[in-house]
């Protein structure tokens with residue numbers, strides 16, 4: 442737990458007095474972390490610098506599969522729960538999502554199933570953490586290479602054809618018992634038929650605070666094709682809403698924008714599913730991957746994510762709660778999505794390319810904006826011209 446906002450006035454007063462604090466003020470102004478204490482700011486900046494050194498100097502020079510294994514091994518051994526500067530607690534950041542109170546609007550997007558990684562991610566500043574999409578049977582994932590780095594005009598990203606590598610329903614049910622709920626846990630599932638989705642939600646939802654149904658991964662044919670079968674999706678939502686009392690999230694594909702607007706979101710709303718995660722990776726051809734195609738993630742997705750959030754808010758007003766996913770790797774991008782009407786912002790690639798300090802940096806930026814606008818909560822940052830209903 443880090444200091445509360447009420448200390449700010451005292452801190453600002455002190456800042457005016459000592460010349461040494463002037464250096465801090467200048468540093469904080471340029472780093473965008475104006476509201477961190479000098480100690481927190483120094484640690485965050487040095488931490489980011491060390492991460493960049495490790496990521497660009499070592500991990501990026503390794504083949505992707507080895508870099509992933511090494512990065513995950515390192516991350517789960519970091520004593521993050523004992524390092525308070527990763528977190529920022531401020532009541533103005535509390536975010537209601539499906540009736541669940543997230544301590545802030547940042548969500549780690551679906552990718553990890555290892556409980557030790559999820560536990561550390563919960564201590565790394567996120568307001569909620571999502572599990573990997575779990576399938577009915579264990580899956581080894583697609584053969585390697587199933588992840589490659591890409592350098593786009595917008596910055597560093599990935600293309601993956603992971604293929605839902607996960608231990609499967611029965612084994613994961615046991616593992617989930619060991620995952621703490623320091624912040625809300627979103628249990629994610631992906632099925633290959635309606636009964637499979639229903640079985641997964643029925644058996645796993647009691648371990649999560651919310652449940653996310655992935656109907657959008659581009660790397661598993663039966664999942665990806667669902668978006669072009671609106672009557673099947675309508676039936677799916679109807680049956681899913683009967684098997685759990687937990688708030689359901691539907692994770693949509695940016696590749697099916699028109700179907701999302703005209704059929705899938707209306708079907709979700711009719712079934713009482715009002716949390717829309719837009720979205721998953723975008724399918725692209727990638728000859729370096731074993732499947733010759735995969736899902737693009739990272740900053741190249743951001744302009745479309747922002748445009749779609751604005752459109753969603755304009756079309757569906759306050760009938761839906763939007764989780765904006767795709768390309769967030771900077772505090773200003775998270776802020777732009779919240780302004781456009783997202784209830785929460787989720788990311789994965791930025792967690793890797795920018796490191797575990799990104800969440801704290803975003804939270805500092807949000808508090809800075811709340812102070813600047815005098816808002817009592819995040820809804821005060823929303824651009825009202827964009828909201829109907």
Ligand SMILES: Cc1cc2nc3c(=O)[nH]c(=O)nc-3n(C[C@H](O)[C@H](O)[C@H](O)COP(=O)(O)O)c2cc1C
Nearest residue numbers: 550551552574601655721738739767768788789790
């Ligand atoms: C290696 C890898 C594995 C992923 N696995 C899943 C998954 O199991 N389920 C899912 O819904 N999304 C999965 N995603 C997609 C991310 O959760 C996220 O939606 C996507 O990467 C876009 O966000 P980003 O640009 O912040 O990474 C995966 C992404 C990557 C790169």
